[in-house]
Amino acid sequence: MLVAGLAEDGLLHEEPAAEHTRGRPTLVPGPHPDGPVALAADVREDAWELAACELGGRVTVLAVRPHDGTPQDALGPLGEAVAAHRRRLGHRVIGIGVALAGPVRHHGLVDIAHLNWRSVDVPALLGLPAPSQAEGGSSAPGVPVIGNDTAFAALAEARRGRLQGVRVGLHLHVDFDPGGVLVVDGHPVAGASGIGAELGHMPLGGGDRPCLCGARGCWAMDVGANALLRHVGLAYGGGRGREQAERVLATSQEAVRANAEALGRGIAALVNAHDPEVVTLSGHGVELRERAGAALLAACEPLLMTIRRDRPPRIEGSALGWRGSLLGAMESVFDAFLTTGGLELWRKDHPDQGRDTPDRQSVTHSTLGGERPL
Numbered sequence: 001m002l003v004a005g006l007a008e009d010g011l012l013h014e015e016p017a018a019e020h021t022r023g024r025p026t027l028v029p030g031p032h033p034d035g036p037v038a039l040a041a042d043v044r045e046d047a048w049e050l051a052a053c054e055l056g057g058r059v060t061v062l063a064v065r066p067h068d069g070t071p072q073d074a075l076g077p078l079g080e081a082v083a084a085h086r087r088r089l090g091h092r093v094i095g096i097g098v099a100l101a102g103p104v105r106h107h108g109l110v111d112i113a114h115l116n117w118r119s120v121d122v123p124a125l126l127g128l129p130a131p132s133q134a135e136g137g138s139s140a141p142g143v144p145v146i147g148n149d150t151a152f153a154a155l156a157e158a159r160r161g162r163l164q165g166v167r168v169g170l171h172l173h174v175d176f177d178p179g180g181v182l183v184v185d186g187h188p189v190a191g192a193s194g195i196g197a198e199l200g201h202m203p204l205g206g207g208d209r210p211c212l213c214g215a216r217g218c219w220a221m222d223v224g225a226n227a228l229l230r231h232v233g234l235a236y237g238g239g240r241g242r243e244q245a246e247r248v249l250a251t252s253q254e255a256v257r258a259n260a261e262a263l264g265r266g267i268a269a270l271v272n273a274h275d276p277e278v279v280t281l282s283g284h285g286v287e288l289r290e291r292a293g294a295a296l297l298a299a300c301e302p303l304l305m306t307i308r309r310d311r312p313p314r315i316e317g318s319a320l321g322w323r324g325s326l327l328g329a330m331e332s333v334f335d336a337f338l339t340t341g342g343l344e345l346w347r348k349d350h351p352d353q354g355r356d357t358p359d360r361q362s363v364t365h366s367t368l369g370g371e372r373p374l
């Protein structure tokens, strides 16, 4: 019934199941060939990735581009790519979600301390309207959903990863430095002004080295790619050195162990505070757990309160790889669209959508998981 309604509105499209053998074919719902598309971008400190996502979860990577770490070089070309793909996909595009590696206030201002980004106006540099300051950043069509990469990764983990069905979980995303957020009933706890996912800037590292965020002794000084580079005496910071850090991660057991121990100590403090059922790790966190899981646990367990040691939370690697932030941004765009108001607008703009037209706009790009091109 639900699927039939969605098919009538041109949101989904039913086609025979591939493994059908005899009798009446089983119809399985899939993305409508002319149905809604969410654009989603993951802006990291050194590069960005732009993808198109259909209802049902099919993701097509449209472009990947390195940048020099400045807001103009990162966001200007991304804005141009978004505009070009919106023109190409036309009325199918229902919104754009953008993940960024720093705290984002509701109206789209981002700070990335180690890139020296201060109150960078993301919508303005992308050439898009600013999000409303409404609670939760909900938006009108055409208005981007802009958020923190860790919070988006946590949302994706709650929707389709290892935090599904978990009442209280903790998600940690480790890239150049760690970010983390508490996830309650499937919702990352964003904070009063949307900038809550900043567990990397708590003094969990044990030192008092000044951090570029303005605080001292931040966890970010000891966990992540910057810390790996520093451990072996290589230059670090400014969002540079991803390849070197990956080499350190693959070859220096000592640097990996120091990173994993710092991660474990911080996890213990956060578990003592929040009592999560599961702690999920994404980004480099997955490799740290795989390569030095014993060191991570050995550093974590003695710092847990006695009452927590009988049943410590599971610490698991994300099943979504590095794509959690992108997928979370996509989920947020569909959340804003799949509302009474959003669907009404779609019906108004697509009065003929009920007819199942076979015209598939031709796009040839790599797709994830060997799926058909969008």
Ligand SMILES: [Zn+2]
Pocket: 200, 201, 202, 211, 212, 213, 214, 215, 216, 218, 220
């Ligand atoms: Zn800091």
